[in-house]
Every structure is written in structure tokens, then in C-alpha cells.
Amino acid sequence: xxxxxxxxxxxxxxxxxxHEILEKNHGSSEVLLLGIPTRGALxxxxxxxxxxxxxxxxxxxxxxxxxxxxxxxxxRPPRTLMPTEIPGGGIDEKxxxxxxxxxxxxxxxxxxxxxINEVGRPRSVxxxxxxxxxxxxLPIRADFVGKNIPTAKDESVRVHLTEIDGVDxxxxxxxxxx
Amino acid sequence: MKNLLSINDLSKADAxxxxxxxVELSRLSENTVRxxxxxxxxxxxxxxxxxxxxxxxSFEAAAKRLSADVINFSAKGSSLSKGESLKDTALTLQxxxxxxxxxxxxASGAAHQLARQEWMKGSVINAGDGTHEHPTQxxxxxxxxxxxxxxxxxxxxxLSVGIxxxxxxxxxxxxxxxxxxxxxxxxxxxxxxxxxxxxxDSWGAxxxxxxxxxxxxxxxxxxxxxxxxRMEDLFFPTEREYSRNFGLNLERMNRLKNxxxxxxPGPMNRGLEISADSxxxxxxxxxEQVANGVSVRMSVLYLLLGGATARDLxxxxxxxx
Numbered sequence: 001x002x003x004x005x006x007x008x009x010x011x012x013x014x015x016x017x018x019h020e021i022l023e024k025n026h027g028s029s030e031v032l033l034l035g036i037p038t039r040g041a042l043x044x045x046x047x048x049x050x051x052x053x054x055x056x057x058x059x060x061x062x063x064x065x066x067x068x069x070x071x072x073x074x075x076r077p078p079r080t081l082m083p084t085e086i087p088g089g090g091i092d093e094k095x096x097x098x099x100x101x102x103x104x105x106x107x108x109x110x111x112x113x114x115x116i117n118e119v120g121r122p123r124s125v126x127x128x129x130x131x132x133x134x135x136x137x138l139p140i141r142a143d144f145v146g147k148n149i150p151t152a153k154d155e156s157v158r159v160h161l162t163e164i165d166g167v168d169x170x171x172x173x174x175x176x177x178x
Numbered sequence: 179m180k181n182l183l184s185i186n187d188l189s190k191a192d193a194x195x196x197x198x199x200x201v202e203l204s205r206l207s208e209n210t211v212r213x214x215x216x217x218x219x220x221x222x223x224x225x226x227x228x229x230x231x232x233x234x235x236s237f238e239a240a241a242k243r244l245s246a247d248v249i250n251f252s253a254k255g256s257s258l259s260k261g262e263s264l265k266d267t268a269l270t271l272q273x274x275x276x277x278x279x280x281x282x283x284x285a286s287g288a289a290h291q292l293a294r295q296e297w298m299k300g301s302v303i304n305a306g307d308g309t310h311e312h313p314t315q316x317x318x319x320x321x322x323x324x325x326x327x328x329x330x331x332x333x334x335x336x337l338s339v340g341i342x343x344x345x346x347x348x349x350x351x352x353x354x355x356x357x358x359x360x361x362x363x364x365x366x367x368x369x370x371x372x373x374x375x376x377x378x379d380s381w382g383a384x385x386x387x388x389x390x391x392x393x394x395x396x397x398x399x400x401x402x403x404x405x406x407x408r409m410e411d412l413f414f415p416t417e418r419e420y421s422r423n424f425g426l427n428l429e430r431m432n433r434l435k436n437x438x439x440x441x442x443p444g445p446m447n448r449g450l451e452i453s454a455d456s457x458x459x460x461x462x463x464x465x466e467q468v469a470n471g472v473s474v475r476m477s478v479l480y481l482l483l484g485g486a487t488a489r490d491l492x493x494x495x496x497x498x499x
Contacts, residue, residue, distance in 0.1 A: 065202065068214040068480075078485035080195065081202040084211075118211045 004149055004157075007168035010130065013146030014043065017128050018050040020144050025095045028052075030123070032094040033061040036112060037082035042161050043130055044099035060087045060094070064119075069111035086119055096122040101159040103129035103145070106138035131170060133157050180487075181293045181302045182478055184311050185356035193360060194333065196477050197321050201330045203480070204473035207243070217246035220277040220483050225267070226305070227253045227283040232444055232468065233305050233315070237280050240475035246483070249274070264288065265297055272298035277483055279303070286310035286349075301482045309347050309375075309408070315443055316353035318474040320361055322467050323398050326439050335362030340392050341383075342368040343402035343424055343451050346375050347409070350443045351402055355383050368392050370424065372413040389424055393433040400441040401426050401452045417450055427453040431461065439463045 005013070025031050028051050035044025041063040048061040065082040073079075098112050109127060116125060128144035133151040151157060151172065158171045179192060188196075206214075222241040224234050234250070241248045251271075271279055278301040281289050286308030293302040306312040324330060327337060339358050345351045345367055355365050365383035367374065378385060386392050393399065404420065414420045426440065434440075440452075440462040448454045457464060 068216045068484075073216065073484055074486050074490050076485055078481050081199050081480075083202060084206055114215070115211075118213070 001171055001173045003169050004172050005131075005147060005170035010146070010168050010170065013130060014046050015050055017144045017146060018047050018054060021047070021097055021126075021128065022051060022054065024126070024143065028055045028057065028059045030093075030095050031059060032087065032091055032096050032122070033059060033099055034064045034086075034091075034096055034112075034116075035061070035099045036108065037063055037065055038164065039159050039161055040098075040100035041082075042163050043101060043128075047097075047099060047128065060089070062086045064098070064112060064115055066108060066111040066115050069114040071107060071111065084115075091116065091120040091122045094122050095124050095126065097126045097128050097144075099128045101130050102157050103127070103132045103142050104135060104157075106136045106140035109140050110138050130159060131157055179481060181289075181304075182313055182482065183289050183293055183302060183304045185313050185316055185353050185360065188313075188357075188360070190333070190360050193317070193320070193357060196317055196474065196481060197324060199481060200317075200321055200470070200473040200477035201325075203476045204470065207473065213243050213245060215245050216480060216484055217241070217244040220246045221275055222246045222248050222479065222483075223271055223274075223276045223279045224248065224250045224252075224305075225271070225279050225281045226251070227281070227288070228306070230282055230306070232471070233282065233312075236468070236471045237303075237305065237314075237475050237479075239472050240479055243472070244476055244479055244484075246277075246479065249276070264292060265295065268292055268295070268297035272300070276300045277487065278479065280305045282306045284308055301487065303478065303482070306349055308349065309352075310349050311353045311356075312349040312443075313353050313357075314471070314475055314478060315350045316357040317478070318467060318471040319350075319354055319400065319441060319443070320357050321470050321474050322441065322463055323358075323363075323439070324361075325466075325470065326463060327397055327437070333362045334358060337363045337397045338366065338395055339363050340366045340368055340389075340396040340399040341402065342389060342392075342399060342426070344373050344404050344413075345369045345378065345402065346373045346413070347405040348402045351400075352381075354400065355381050359383070366392050366396065368424070370414055370420070389426075390430065390433060393430060394435065396438060397435065398439045398441055399426065399434065400443070401446075403443065403445065404447055404451050421450055425449075425451050425453065426456045428455050428459070431456050431459065434461065441467060444468070 033044045035041030048059050051059045062085045065084045067079050067081050126143040129142045130146040132145045132148045155174045160167050160169050162168050238248050280303045282305040288307045289304035341351050358365050367383050367385050368389050442464045
């Protein structure tokens with residue numbers, strides 16, 4: 001098990017992502033951040049705070065639980081639902097930025113796109129992730145990436161955040177040679 | 179969890195998981211998401227041997243919002259009225275590929291019979307069996323109490339709930355006593371002695387005979403329907419006398435705490451166990467109970483059918499995958 005991002009590196013990656021989101025969307029007025037619970041929602045909160053610091057104006061943010069839209073529901077016991085909170089004005093005509101911790105097969109994001117489709121019709125949907133570990137199984141890509149980490153399929157990437165885990169760090173486990 | 183037959187099958191953690199899931203589902207339903215793809219391809223059968231409108235419609239709405247296919251099988255005008263046995267009905271449903279059967283029956287224990295005999299592989303949900311249990315009604319009542327008095331979180335410790343009236347014939351009362359106590363609430367039963375079942379002292383609830391004395395003590399009061407269709411004997415002298423002693427009216431409501439809520443599982447006999455003005459008062463949550471029923475039943479269906487089921491596992495092993 002080794003640390004691949006420490007607290008400082010996570011914070012710098014999120015700061016850069018915040019700037020990139022602003023650059024791509026010409027400011028924050030039409031941006032709506034949607035974090036995927038659990039850790040994506042926390043990262044989305046942090047990006048919201050960073051963007052508000054930079055722009056000095058409030059940013060819309062919420063959470064989107066994708067459990068009901070997963071394609072592997074029947075392969076496992078039922079999962080507990082997590083909160084979905086959509087800001088009052090809805091997502092129509094907004095630039096929605098999905099935020100997740102680890103980008104892997106792309107199936108979570110596919111489910112998120114289905115969920116978004118039920119909630120409304122945003123002008124665009126973008127994707128911000130802290131870690132892109134590769135091994136996509138669907139034609140989906142990220143717009144904003146904290147760090148690309150080449151991994152083997154038998155390895156696992158764990159994101160720890162202070163709010164839940166008491167520490168900010170990204171670990172890789174099960175690596176046999178490095 | 180494969181079946182939902184009795185509140186006794188649920189641990190406190192199971193019950194809270196059903197309520198928590200229902201909270202998320204009800205919030206999503208308010209948030210413009212009316213339909214989820216989650217149970218697409220699953221078949222849910224409403225098997226109703228007894229007349230019911232609200233429970234059947236509530237289950238039907240819940241299943242449809244989760245994209246399940248719903249087959250309504252009611253006793254009238256079907257093979258059931260021609261004397262088909264429960265076993266043959268179950269075998270038929272199995273052959274049709276039912277993933278869940280929601281059963282209401284006038285015989286206590288019918289749902290257990292259907293589940294235990296393994297005539298079919300799908301889940302069984304008890305939607306009321308005789309005078310025995312009606313677990314989803316108790317869950318929606320607990321959900322309503324928790325939403326109103328505990329802001330949708332935690333258990334019901336410290337709350338006191340009065341259940342008033344025809345306890346003898348009420349499966350709603352039995353399920354509610356079991357569940358509310360499991361969740362930490364105190365239950366006070368109020369009824370004329372003739373409408374209390376034998377062995378009620380073993381339920382763990384207080385039994386009182388005066389509604390007026392109990393009303394100031396409770397945080398929620400649940401008025402039970404007087405089930406005239408199940409009454410073969412005379413249990414009280416006249417309806418007017420029953421109503422005077424055990425009916426809720428505006429004058430009696432003044433004895434309630436300001437924060438207390440008035441509940442009724444429906445259908446109401448307005449003017450008998452509850453007066454029209456108290457049923458429509460601002461403390462009444464009777465209409466909310468109906469809306470909450472759909473969320474709670476969605477939650478039960480999701481937790482029973484949303485993940486891998488026994489049927490899936492059998493199918494995949496048979497398929498050699």
C-alpha cells in the first residue's frame with residue numbers, strides 16, 4: 001500500500017480543477033456542481049468553496065445518488081440509497097459538472113448521465129475527477145482530472161478525505177511491482 | 179431479506195433501513211424524478227383475495243414508479259372464485275415468472291403459508307392477512323410519525339403513541355405495536371374490553387379504557403376503523419355510544435398536545451371513530467399517510483427486489499454463467 005497523493009497534492013489538484021472549470025465555462029454563473037456520494041459529494045463541496053473564493057460569488061452545488069441507475073444492481077445485495085439534493089432552480093440550461101473521486105470503468109458516470117436525464121436537461125454535462133485510473137469499459141472521458149494514475153485491474157485505489165477518514169490522502173493497494 | 183411477512187422478521191436496523199430508503203425515495207419523488215428504471219424487467223403480482231383499494235393502488239403505484247411490471251390478480255371473477263387452491267395459484271404465478279407476490283387474504287397466516295411452502299421462488303409481501311399483520315401499513319405509520327416528530331431521522335425513542343378502537347380485528351394495530359416498540363416508542367392501546375384480543379397483555383403495550391385520559395399523554399393518536407364486516411357478534415351496544423366514548427372529535431382534540439398528530443389507516447368511517455372535522459383538521463396527517471405509503475412500499479420493493487435475488491442466483495447457476 002503506498003500513498004500516491006498527500007493532502008497538499010489533493011488540495012493543489014482541486015484548486016487547479018476549480019480554475020479549469022471557470023476557464024472552460026467563462027466564470028461560474030451557469031455552473032452547477034453535482035457530487036456523487038459519498039466522496040464525490042465532499043470533493044464537490046471543496047471545489048464549490050474554492051470557486052467561490054476565486055470568483056467572490058456563490059456557486060450552485062448539489063449531490064446526485066446514482067444507485068437506482070446502476071447496471072450491476074442484480075449482481076449484488078441491494079445498496080443503501082444516498083442523498084440526492086438538487087438546488088431549487090433545477091439543472092435545466094446549466095453547465096452541470098459531475099464530481100467523483102475515482103474514475104474507473106465509466107459505469108458510475110453512465111448511471112449518473114441517466115439520472116441527470118430524469119432530473120432535467122442541462123446545457124452541458126462535464127466531468128471532474130480526482131483520480132483517473134484508466135480501464136474504461138464505456139466511451140466516456142473526463143474533462144477535469146486531478147491526477148492520472150496508471151493501474152493494474154487487480155489494484156485498488158482508495159481516496160481518504162478528512163471529513164470521513166480523518167486524513168486527506170490517496171492510496172494504491174495490491175500493487176505487486178512498482 | 180427475501181420476504182416481508184411480519185414485523186417480527188425485521189430487526190430494528192432493517193426497519194430503519196426501510197424508513198431511511200423511503201426518505202430518499204420520497205425526496206427524489208418531490209424532486210421531479212417520478213420514475214426509476216431500477217426494477218425494469220421484474221414482475222410484481224398483486225394477489226388480493228380481499229377487497230382493498232388503497233393498499234393495492236399504493237403497491238401498484240410504488241411498483242410502477244420503479245418500472246416493474248404489475249399484474250393485478252383479484253379474487254372476484256378469477257379462478258380463485260372458482261375454488262382454486264392457494265397452492266395452484268402460487269404454482270401459476272411461479273410459472274408466469276413472478277419476482278414478488280403481494281398478498282392480501284382474509285385468513286391469518288396466508289402470506290406465511292405462501293412463503294414457507296416454497297411453491298414459488300419469488301418474494302412474498304404480506305399486505306394484510308386476516309386479523310394478524312399488515313407490516314407495510316405499520317412501516318408507513320412509523321415513517322409518518324418520524325417525519326412529523328423526528329425530522330426523518332433516528333428512531334422513535336421517547337414518543338408515546340395511542341392506538342384507539344377496534345384492536346381485536348386490527349392487523350394494523352398488531353403490526354404497529356410490534357414496530358413502534360421496536361423503534362423505541364411507547365404504545366398505549368385504548369379500546370372497550372370487548373374489542374381487545376385475548377392475550378393483549380403479552381404485547382408489551384399499556385391498555386387503557388378511557389380515551390379522554392390518554393389523549394393528553396400521546397404524541398400521536400391512531401384511530402382504528404371499526405371493522406363492521408368482521409363483526410359477527412355485538413361488541414358495543416350502539417354506534418352512537420361507541421362514538422361518544424371512543425370516537426375522536428374536535429372537543430376531544432383540545433385535550434391533545436399542540437404538536438400531537440392524528441392518524442387513521444383508512445378507509446375512515448367519518449362520524450363513527452373519527453369526526454369529519456377532526457379528520458380534516460391541521461393536526462391530521464391522514465392524507466400524508468397515503469402519500470408516504472407509496473414511498474415506503476417503493477422502499478420495500480427496492481430492498482427486496484433491487485439487488486440480486488434468490489431467483490437471479492438460481493437462474494445464473496442454471497445458465498452456467
